Structures are given as structure tokens and as C-alpha cells.
Amino acid sequence: MVWQDVIPRVNIAFKITNWCNLCCAHCMERSSIKEPFNLMPIAQIEKYIAQYVNMGVPVWDYVVFTGGESMAPYYIGQGKYIRTLAELCAKNNVSPCFKTNAMWGKRLLLCDSVLKDLADVAHKYDRQVLLDISIDEYHDNFLPAANVVSQIMNSQYLIDAIPVSFVGLNTVASQCKFQEFLDVLKSYGISVDAQTTPADEFMITKGDKANVMFYDVGGLTRLGRAADNNIVTARPASGVEHSGGSDCLEITNNNQAILNYKYKTTMDNKTVGEAYNELLQKKR
Numbered sequence: 095m096v097w098q099d100v101i102p103r104v105n106i107a108f109k110i111t112n113w114c115n116l117c118c119a120h121c122m123e124r125s126s127i128k129e130p131f132n133l134m135p136i137a138q139i140e141k142y143i144a145q146y147v148n149m150g151v152p153v154w155d156y157v158v159f160t161g162g163e164s165m166a167p168y169y170i171g172q173g174k175y176i177r178t179l180a181e182l183c184a185k186n187n188v189s190p191c192f193k194t195n196a197m198w199g200k201r202l203l204l205c206d207s208v209l210k211d212l213a214d215v216a217h218k219y220d221r222q223v224l225l226d227i228s229i230d231e232y233h234d235n236f237l238p239a240a241n242v243v244s245q246i247m248n249s250q251y252l253i254d255a256i257p258v259s260f261v262g263l264n265t266v267a268s269q270c271k272f273q274e275f276l277d278v279l280k281s282y283g284i285s286v287d288a289q290t291t292p293a294d295e296f297m298i299t300k301g302d303k304a305n306v307m308f309y310d311v312g313g314l315t316r317l318g319r320a321a322d323n324n325i326v327t328a329r330p331a332s333g334v335e336h337s338g339g340s341d342c343l344e345i346t347n348n349n350q351a352i353l354n355y356k357y358k359t360t361m362d363n364k365t366v367g368e369a370y371n372e373l374l375q376k377k378r
């Protein structure tokens with residue numbers, strides 16, 4: 095048995111910007127195009143990743159980048175920022191995971207550029223770069239997301255480099271949306287076969303190319319616009335959603351550390367380990 099399956103691990107996520115090109119009703123960050131673009135400084139992320147992988151406690155083998163929209167830098171010609179983050183992870187022996195609404199998938203040249211950048215890093219360091227796309231009842235991103243999957247399925251170079259996963263909400267409406275999304279993929283000539291019951295792992299094929307796709311669901315967190323809009327499916331933040339007791343430590347671009355969407359502290363001059371231990375005390 096692999097130790098990661100039984101020992102709770104700490105997962106780190108960097109909220110690199112609060113800017114987003116969407117303005118979803120359920121956004122726990124109140125992200126939108128009106129939010130400041132400021133990107134978390136690369137030197138800071140580099141320092142925190144090095145501290146994270148050396149914390150001396152079990153940590154996930156990938157680092158999450160989210161926002162806002164994690165691919166925001168590409169919209170202002172700063173794709174190098176994302177490539178650098180991916181390289182920082184690879185050099186520290188963890189994989190980067192970019193959470194995205196995938197709206198960049200509707201611009202074919204931009205889509206090509208993002209996927210090529212990520213794949214180049216993956217191949218250079220022999221470490222996959224993960225894409226995690228939100229598909230739920232509040233997003234309207236079927237076509238861009240399907241374009242991204244289709245582009246990947248056109249190229250063995252991309253298939254080898256970029257596993258795609260989808261994250262949704264545990265509501266009936268959201269899971270119906272995901273089924274509709276699978277139909278969109280089929281209309282792109284992509285065959286989708288569930289490998290598990292319930293269906294959260296799929297074999298996808300296009301022509302002679304095959305790939306594996308994952309689907310994960312979670313609850314809404316009653317923060318930000320989800321609270322403003324009193325989204326009925328929201329659940330109070332509790333941290334209990336994290337399987338196996340694993341903790342989710344988020345670091346924001348205004349230098350706050352947040353544990354399990356609930357306990358907060360400022361980073362000031364703390365290391366990641368110091369902030370995590372401080373927040374663990376609050377959790378207890």
C-alpha cells in the first residue's frame with residue numbers, strides 16, 4: 095500500500111491573483127475582471143515551495159495554483175510567469191496543478207500557446223503538469239473546455255505531458271452538467287468510457303490516441319459571492335470535506351495563509367511550516 099493513501103497530507107494552493115475573466119455567482123473569492131490583477135511575486139512562491147517540500151510532514155506530490163483564474167497571466171502576455179511556476183515545481187520534485195475555468199480554450203492560438211508551454215516544461219523535467227477544469231452548474235465553459243481536451247487529444251506530445259481532471263459540485267444540477275459536458279466531448283469525436291462506478295475515472299479516445307480523465311466533486315464553501323447570493327447548496331466551511339483528514343493550506347497574493355477555508359493568519363515573516371503549525375493550533 096502506498097503511504098499517501100493512509101497518511102493525511104498537507105496540500106498547498108497558491109492564490110496567485112484575484113482577477114478572473116468570469117464573475118460566477120458561487121465564487122468564494124468574489125473574483126472578476128474588476129479585481130486587481132496583481133500576481134503573487136515569483137520569488138515569494140519559490141521560497142514557499144522550497145519550505146513546503148521540506149516541512150518534514152507528509153505533503154502532496156503536487157502544488158496547486160489557483161485564483162481567480164490561474165491562467166490570467168496569459169491574457170496580458172505574461173505566459174512566462176506560468177512557465178516559471180511550472181519549472182519551480184518540477185525543480186522541487188512536485189507537479190504543478192493549474193485550476194482554471196479554461197475560457198482561454200476558445201482562443202485557438204492562445205490555447206496552443208498555453209498547452210505547448212505546459213507540455214514543454216513537462217517533457218523537459220519528465221514531470222506531468224496537471225490541468226484541473228471547473229465544470230458545474232454556475233460555469234458556462236463547455237466549448238472552451240472541450241476545445242482544450244480536443245487539442246490535447248490531437249497530440250501524443252500533449253497527452254503524455256498534461257493529464258486533465260475536472261472538478262464539479264456535489265449537486266444534482268452540477269452532475270447533470272458534467273454529463274452534458276461528456277456529450278459535448280463526444281460531439282468533438284472524442285469517445286468517453288467510464289472506468290469506475292460511480293463514474294469518476296474515464297478512458298477517453300480520439301482516433302488512435304487514448305488518455306485518462308478524472309472527475310472530482312466537492313461542496314460549495316459559504317464565502318464570497320456564494321454567501322452574498324445565499325447559494326442554497328452552500329455548506330458552512332468546515333474542512334471536513336478533505337478526504338482522509340488531509341489539510342488544505344492556501345496562501346493568498348496578499349500574503350495570508352488560510353487552513354481548510356476557515357482559519358486565517360498573516361504570513362508576515364513566517365515560514366510555511368510556522369504558519370501551518372499556528373493554524374493547526376486554531377483548528378484544535
Ligand code: SF4
Nearest residue numbers: 114116118121162195
Ligand atoms: S468561481 Fe472560478 S471561474 Fe468563477 S469567478 Fe470565481 S475564480 Fe473565476
